[in-house]
Amino acid sequence: MKIKYKKIVSFVWYGGAWIFSAILCSITVFMLGSYYYTGSPTGFFKLVRTFSIVESRYAGEIDKEKLLNGALEGIVAKLSDKHSIYLDGDNYASFANQTSASYAGVGIYLGKNDQGPFVVEVVDDSPAKEAGIQRGDVIIAIDGKPANEMDIEQIAQDIRGPVGSTVTLVLSHKGTEYTKELVRSQIQLKTVGGQLIPGTDIGYIRVAIFSEKTGKEFTDLYQSLRQQGMGKMILDLRNNPGGLVDQAVTVSSNFVPPHSTIVSYVDRSGKETDFTADGTVDRIPMVVLINENTASAAEIVAGAVQDLKIGTIVGVKSYGKGTVQGIYPIDEGNAVKLTVAKYKTANGRFIDGVGIEPDVVVPLQANDTTDKQFEKAYEILNQ
Structure with missing residues (x-):
């Protein structure tokens, strides 16, 4: 019995030493991580201590998951960048679907x-x-x-x-x-729609958003209208919030010169990445309609048309979203949407907070009985 007792004590002691070592190692890693992120070895401990106080002292009911999400949301919110957000649960799923059809x-x-x-x-x-x-x-x-x-x-x-x-x-x-x-x-959703304006060779195409199928939808409609006799085009990007940049490049390939750089990304280190469209030699006169809600990928297309001097921009100044966001999953149900770069238009213009200024300014009010911007585009193409 005495021998068994010694063995048990020995096992527990060594087990205790192993557990203590593991805890010590975790604390060391935790402190190093805290120092890396905050410049202080106590930075993350403040977060843990706050959780501990709330959990042990708060008089009401506690939803730990809600508290954790609130803390994570706060980290990203303190960047003071409205395009960088913490996405939890349904918000993550909802955002993932925004670029879907x-x-x-x-x-x-x-x-x-x-x-x-x-x-x-x-x-x-x-x-x-x-x-x-x-x-x-x-x-x-x-x-x-x-x-x-x-x-x-x-x-x-x-x-x-x-x-x-x-x-x-x-x-x-x-x-x-x-x-x-x-x-x-x-x-x-069908993100692209349009037709040949009756009695004319002017085609009208509206792009609502740049989703995963927009490039193909646009190309199919564009080619169909060309076969029907379209010799001029009105491209309507009003109230288009943007979307996938690769789809914007695919759309642009139908009307920009061959091998045109449509947009360039500039990351935090200053490294530039160019996005080039295949382009075409078979180009037609065009007018692009924009307004204050034309943003992001839609501004990339409008900016390319303006910079490459292949069409006229009509409407009012666009939204001015010239930043690029990346989605970084944390686990299966949560992610961080983070601004990772700024972009430049084809001629190297940074438009974040600035927007695209139209070549021809035509304001339009919600209560206007006629679409003055469309009418101006039609007039320009008939000159």
Whole structure:
């Protein structure tokens, strides 16, 4: 019995030494990591200590997952960059679907002007269409949160969500406020549409967003219209929030000169990466329509047309989003969207916070009865 006792004590002692060593090693790594990120060996300990105090002292109920997500959101929020955000759960899934041709939502395209966020277009056979929401309606609140305090990205993210879930929108139609509770459904998008204007050789093509299928959709429609006799083109990028840059390059290949650099990325170290379009020698006169909600990849296309002098830009100054974001998964359900570079247009212009100035300025109000920007584009191509 005595021998057994010694063996047990010996085992426990060595086990205790191993556990202590592991803890000591973890603390050392933790301190080194903390020093690397904060310049202080106690930086991360403050975070852990705060969690510990809240967990042991707070009088109410605690949702640990919610606390953790809040802390992670705060880290990214302190960058003071509205395009860098922490994506958790449904927000991650929703963002991942933004560049897909299918997403869970209510079926509206968004814009923003002096009156605030508004409905640019309503998708057919969508919850929004069935609820009677109309083009031009102003969005006042989303689930009780004031919409005018959010940017377009956040508004879109809040309106989207899992299929079958609900979202409550407060809107205004011609000054009359109304409320709609909508059940989200799967929305199938066609990101490109257009036609040959009857009795003319002018084609009209609208690109709503640059998603994973936009390049092919645009090329198919462009070639079809060319076969029908299109000799001039109006490219409508108004209220296009951007999307995938490779799709913007593919779209541009249909009308820019061969081997044209469309955009260049400049990362934090100053390294530049060029994106070049195959291009074509078979080019036609064109006008590009832009407005204050034309952003990101859409500005890349408009900037290329302007810089390469292959068309006329009509409308008002674009949004001015000239930064590039990367998505970095943390685990299966969470990620960080982080600004990793700025981009330059074909001629080397940085447009972040500046935007694209149109060659011909034509303002357009939501209550205008005619599309003056389209009319100006049509006039230019008929000169």
